[in-house]
Amino acid sequence: MSQEGPPENGGTDARQESLRQEIDRIDGEVQRLVNQRAAHVLEIARIKEANGGAFYRPEREAQILARVAERNEGPFPDQDMVRIFREIMSSCLALERRLRIAFLGPEASFTHAAVQVHFGHAVEEHPVRTIAEVFREVEAGTADYGVVPVENSTEGAVNASLDQLMGTNLQVCGEVALRIEHHLMSHAPDMQSIRRLYLHPQTQAQCREWLQDHMGGLEWVEVTSNAEAARRATAEPDSAAVAGASAAEFYGLPVLAAGVEDDPENTTRFVVVGAQWVGPSGNDKTSILVSAPNRPGSLFHVLQPFSLAGVNLTKIVSRPARSSLWDYVFFLDLDGHQEDAAVQEALEGVEAGGAAVKVLGSYPRAR
Numbered sequence: 548m549s550q551e552g553p554p555e556n557g558g559t560d561a562r563q564e565s566l567r568q569e570i571d572r573i574d575g576e577v578q579r580l581v582n583q584r585a586a587h588v589l590e591i592a593r594i595k596e597a598n599g600g601a602f603y604r605p606e607r608e609a610q611i612l613a614r615v616a617e618r619n620e621g622p623f624p625d626q627d628m629v630r631i632f633r634e635i636m637s638s639c640l641a642l643e644r645r646l647r648i649a650f651l652g653p654e655a656s657f658t659h660a661a662v663q664v665h666f667g668h669a670v671e672e673h674p675v676r677t678i679a680e681v682f683r684e685v686e687a688g689t690a691d692y693g694v695v696p697v698e699n700s701t702e703g704a705v706n707a708s709l710d711q712l713m714g715t716n717l718q719v720c721g722e723v724a725l726r727i728e729h730h731l732m733s734h735a736p737d738m739q740s741i742r743r744l745y746l747h748p749q750t751q752a753q754c755r756e757w758l759q760d761h762m763g764g765l766e767w768v769e770v771t772s773n774a775e776a777a778r779r780a781t782a783e784p785d786s787a788a789v790a791g792a793s794a795a796e797f798y799g800l801p802v803l804a805a806g807v808e809d810d811p812e813n814t815t816r817f818v819v820v821g822a823q824w825v826g827p828s829g830n831d832k833t834s835i836l837v838s839a840p841n842r843p844g845s846l847f848h849v850l851q852p853f854s855l856a857g858v859n860l861t862k863i864v865s866r867p868a869r870s871s872l873w874d875y876v877f878f879l880d881l882d883g884h885q886e887d888a889a890v891q892e893a894l895e896g897v898e899a900g901g902a903a904v905k906v907l908g909s910y911p912r913a914r
């Protein structure tokens with residue numbers, strides 16, 4: 548066991564001391580440069596104020612973070628270096644204007660984690676209770692942007708979000724892809740002492756096999772969010788929750804079994820919505836809504852123009868149109884920005900085939 552004590556090796560100690568002096572010098576330099584960067588950002592803010600431009604520029608942030616990863620030579624891993632720059636930019640943007648972000652809460656939900664990954668920590672976080680409320684807050688201008696889940700790799704589309712996108716005038720300005728890991732958490736001393744399990748139906752679906760194998764005989768209680776499951780389990784020591792690491796941390800619940808989701812690649816995709824058109828970043832996606840007439844060959848005529856224009860489709864989901872019975876609309880995601888010639892050609896082709904197209908937004912691809 549190593550203990551603090553009188554120095555045993557003068558040479559090693561002197562080396563440590565000189566390395567620490569060098570670290571102090573570098574820290575001073577880093578701090579000076581971060582403030583120098585912030586001063587430039589403030590000047591940009593003054594120009595934006597004079598010309599009426601949006602403070603938040605997702606396309607510029609995506610370019611900066613891509614470059615950070617590209618030029619990174621280690622020993623820091625790319626994702627850690629990106630996270631540091633993410634926070635520097637978040638704080639720089641907060642000097643211009645502290646953004647208020649509405650998201651599907653409560654605190655410590657996966658959507659909350661998506662907000663922090665995308666915007667960093669220097670924002671005002673505004674958890675709300677429903678997906679519809681997120682849209683209402685941003686539409687009313689009481690929040691600058693909103694974040695909602697749109698699809699999970701195991702469970703498919705989040706219909707409440709798609710239905711809101713159908714009716715809103717907001718734009719999709721960004722996406723976040725988050726690996727979703729579920730843990731079993733409880734104040735119980737071991738798994739055998741657990742009598743009751745709190746969990747969200749989506750979580751139950753994503754952990755079905757593990758739960759059947761390990762928690763089969765227990766009482767399962769469905770709750771409205773992962774964070775609520777953790778909150779309930781906190782109050783009852785013979786209960787457990789299945790939820791994410793941030794919920795365990797937020798409620799101080801010990802993790803008894805980690806990574807209990809059936810698919811190790813389990814991922815949820817979130818979108819950022821706002822009243823803002825986002826310019827091209829060079830690595831973008833576009834989400835559109837297509838309403839096609841209900842007749843033979845209709846879907847073929849929607850899809851063919853993308854093939855002809857060489858535009859890659861990454862998603863297609865159908866939802867019943869709310870306007871009339873048995874009519875469907877299609878949500879499509881495609882590679883490229885709506886300003887790209889190939890994308891424009893494809894969209895014109897779809898309209899020429901008799902379908903109506905609503906562009907939901909172009910935005911930088913998730914990292």
Ligand SMILES: O=C(O)C(=O)C[C@]1(C(=O)O)C=C[C@@H](O)C=C1
Binds near residue numbers: 592605607608611640
């Ligand atoms: O380039 C800008 O427009 C800035 O406001 C600067 C900056 C940054 O910190 O680099 C900050 C916020 C924007 O979202 C994008 C970039």
